[in-house]
Amino acid sequence: MKDLGFPRFLGLLGAILLLALGGSFQAKATPTTYQPEAIVVATGIYAIIGPLDQRSRANAGLNANYGFIETPSGVILIDSGASHFAAALIEQAVKKVTDKPIKWVLNTGSQDHRWLGNGYFNERGAEIHAMTPTVNTQREYAAQQIESLKRFVGDQMTGTKPVFAQTMHNAPLTSLVIDGVSLEWLSTNAHYPGDSMIYWPQGSVMFTGDLVYVDRLLSILPQSNVRQAVLAFEALTKKSPAVLIPGHGRVTDLAQAQSETGDYYQFLIENVGTAAQDMSPMTETLDKFATPKAFMHLQNFEALHRANMNRVFLDFEANP
Numbered sequence: 001m002k003d004l005g006f007p008r009f010l011g012l013l014g015a016i017l018l019l020a021l022g023g024s025f026q027a028k029a030t031p032t033t034y035q036p037e038a039i040v041v042a043t044g045i046y047a048i049i050g051p052l053d054q055r056s057r058a059n060a061g062l063n064a065n066y067g068f069i070e071t072p073s074g075v076i077l078i079d080s081g082a083s084h085f086a087a088a089l090i091e092q093a094v095k096k097v098t099d100k101p102i103k104w105v106l107n108t109g110s111q112d113h114r115w116l117g118n119g120y121f122n123e124r125g126a127e128i129h130a131m132t133p134t135v136n137t138q139r140e141y142a143a144q145q146i147e148s149l150k151r152f153v154g155d156q157m158t159g160t161k162p163v164f165a166q167t168m169h170n171a172p173l174t175s176l177v178i179d180g181v182s183l184e185w186l187s188t189n190a191h192y193p194g195d196s197m198i199y200w201p202q203g204s205v206m207f208t209g210d211l212v213y214v215d216r217l218l219s220i221l222p223q224s225n226v227r228q229a230v231l232a233f234e235a236l237t238k239k240s241p242a243v244l245i246p247g248h249g250r251v252t253d254l255a256q257a258q259s260e261t262g263d264y265y266q267f268l269i270e271n272v273g274t275a276a277q278d279m280s281p282m283t284e285t286l287d288k289f290a291t292p293k294a295f296m297h298l299q300n301f302e303a304l305h306r307a308n309m310n311r312v313f314l315d316f317e318a319n320p
């Protein structure tokens with residue numbers, strides 16, 4: 001047998017030991033390295049800014065932004081995380097800044113990491129709120145989302161069951177007061193049907209949900225609607241919030257949201273959408289608009305831009 005060298009031998013021994021012990025550890029979810037942290041946006045209002053890359057065990061599927069608002073008697077949490085396991089990590093981040101219990105959870109959307117933590121908070125007494133169309137989409141995608149998340153986070157999905165809002169609100173626009181805190185809730189229907197954004201007028205803060213991405217390129221899914229996104233972006237601009245907590249990326253302002261999200265929706269519609277309506281060949285169109293200078297600096301550009309164009313082309317071809 002070839003000499004492995006002592007350090008390599010130790011590594012091999014470690015691997016064998018891990019294999020032997022593996023069985024007894026399976027009940028416990030894999031530990032994460034990402035620890036969500038609350039940052040203050042205004043007095044009593046916080047954002048949790050997730051990493052920009054893909055879902056993984058290392059980030060527990062929390063590759064998105066969350067937020068919370070302190071009320072006199074509790075905490076309103078905006079979006080609940082990707083699983084039971086991930087929800088507990090969000091709860092820890094909240095507990096670091098306040099002892100108040102999370103009494104209300106508001107879902108801005110129906111993508112996995114926006115709502116699959118609902119069950120965790122509901123079991124601990126929180127009341128889940130969402131707009132009716134959001135819940136309809138959650139119901140449609142729940143099983144598929146849980147299955148697909150298992151491929152990214154594995155056993156961290158253990159114990160995760162879809163739990164839907166007990167309190168549903170009318171779309172496209174609702175005002176509500178929770179424990180003295182006034183909020184406006186507006187439909188966006190951009191990333192997923194039924195998606196929404198939540199505005200806190202008192203501090204001029206908007207939780208945009210997946211309407212706005214900064215620092216990374218937004219992703220257009222087969223179920224996304226860029227025409228709705230443009231309308232929603234106009235509604236966002238009209239509110240002229242001082243602070244935006246986007247769906248992904250740093251806490252920001254309207255200017256960055258405009259140049260990294262609003263302008264990209266326009267770019268896709270004006271170029272790719274128009275080409276599809278004009279019945280231009282698809283491959284030629286995708287090649288022609290492959291390198292838009294304004295957006296190439298954004299993270300995930302290489303991975304997403306062509307697929308985004310592809311989906312917009314197909315959408316405009318089918319619905320000219």
Ligand SMILES: [Zn+2]
Nearest residue numbers: 064111210247
């Ligand atoms: Zn998202």
